[in-house]
Amino acid sequence: RSHKLPLFLYEEGMDQQHLQKLHILKSLKQALSLNDGQLQMYYQPKKNLSTGKVDKAEALIRWFHPQDGFIPPDVFIELAEQTGLIGQLTDWVILQVLEHVAVWRRDNIDLQVSINISAQDLSRDGLVTFIEQKLQRLQLRPADICLEITERDMMQDEEKSLQQLQIFRDRGFSISMDDYGIGYSALSKLARMPVDEIKIDKCFILNLAETHEDQIIVRSTLTMARELGLSVTAEGVENQASEEWLVASGCHYIQGYFLCRPMAFDKVSPWLTDFQQ
Numbered sequence: 001r002s003h004k005l006p007l008f009l010y011e012e013g014m015d016q017q018h019l020q021k022l023h024i025l026k027s028l029k030q031a032l033s034l035n036d037g038q039l040q041m042y043y044q045p046k047k048n049l050s051t052g053k054v055d056k057a058e059a060l061i062r063w064f065h066p067q068d069g070f071i072p073p074d075v076f077i078e079l080a081e082q083t084g085l086i087g088q089l090t091d092w093v094i095l096q097v098l099e100h101v102a103v104w105r106r107d108n109i110d111l112q113v114s115i116n117i118s119a120q121d122l123s124r125d126g127l128v129t130f131i132e133q134k135l136q137r138l139q140l141r142p143a144d145i146c147l148e149i150t151e152r153d154m155m156q157d158e159e160k161s162l163q164q165l166q167i168f169r170d171r172g173f174s175i176s177m178d179d180y181g182i183g184y185s186a187l188s189k190l191a192r193m194p195v196d197e198i199k200i201d202k203c204f205i206l207n208l209a210e211t212h213e214d215q216i217i218v219r220s221t222l223t224m225a226r227e228l229g230l231s232v233t234a235e236g237v238e239n240q241a242s243e244e245w246l247v248a249s250g251c252h253y254i255q256g257y258f259l260c261r262p263m264a265f266d267k268v269s270p271w272l273t274d275f276q277q
């Protein structure tokens with residue numbers, strides 16, 4: 001894996017690093033079983049550039065540890081993946097998100113919410129049934145949910161991932177290929193992937209308006225997506241210049257700090273009301 005742990009985990013040498021990991025894991029297991037509010041789902045809106053409306057959002061997990069403070073998902077998600085805890089974490093995420101979506105539906109807030117899924121989640125046989133049962137209980141539809149899987153994860157266990165994604169898609173779930181552009185997948189493979197959306201990685205978007213190379217990549221991705229009938233979301237839109245460039249180039253959705261930072265569940269409804277005015 002090319003993901004790097006943040007520097008603070010390396011500071012005191014390898015033993016310290018190992019202990020640190022064990023500590024995080026133990027605390028994460030505890031947080032999951034206590035379910036006492038340490039873990040929370042945050043939501044970041046996505047703006048539809050053809051309507052100007054916010055009709056989608058991405059669910060992002062937050063962990064506020066009572067002693068250690070905020071622990072970024074990049075740190076503990078990878079650990080959870082390495083140790084098999086990710087299944088339990090993903091189940092928790094799904095339950096939280098579906099309950100939140102159900103509340104929004106009751107309040108007439110129509111957001112399609114995307115959930116981040118790891119390669120390991122896809123290889124679990126019960127996942128489709130698990131989600132479908134919860135959806136049914138809450139009177140929600142698969143189309144209310146989008147599953148985001150990174151380009152790299154999709155390519156990791158190709159056959160199985162493809163099969164599972166196809167099943168989800170056949171059942172009506174939306175599928176998004178996350179972090180597109182840094183996973184080095186062949187174009188021939190991409191065309192066969194059962195996906196509805198491509199999310200261009202933020203490294204191509206952050207300085208888009210002043211970086212010619214990024215513009216070439218984004219423009220060609222948009223052209224290819226159009227040919228394949230896929231929707232494109234640009235993530236990491238931090239300024240107006242990026243947004244204007246993306247509007248002019250026919251990008252479908254934008255997500256980023258310029259529109260809004262990820263926010264707690266109860267902040268979403270008031271934010272939407274504000275945004276619409």
Ligand code: C2E
Binds near residue numbers: 118178
């Ligand atoms: P991701 O799926 O690529 O999520 C997008 C990340 O970009 C989020 O970081 C988001 O807060 C951040 N972001 C959004 N707008 C901007 C912007 O304008 N500029 C910059 N610089 N960053 C922006 P976050 O929340 O720290 O999550 C990091 C990663 O952790 C996610 O990357 C995803 O891979 C993973 N993750 C987060 N929540 C979950 C989850 O519930 N389940 C799983 N399996 N993974 C998750």
Ligand code: CA
Binds near residue numbers: 058116148178
């Ligand atoms: Ca994502």
Ligand code: CA
Binds near residue numbers: 199235
């Ligand atoms: Ca991403």
Ligand code: CA
Binds near residue numbers: 179
């Ligand atoms: Ca990422």
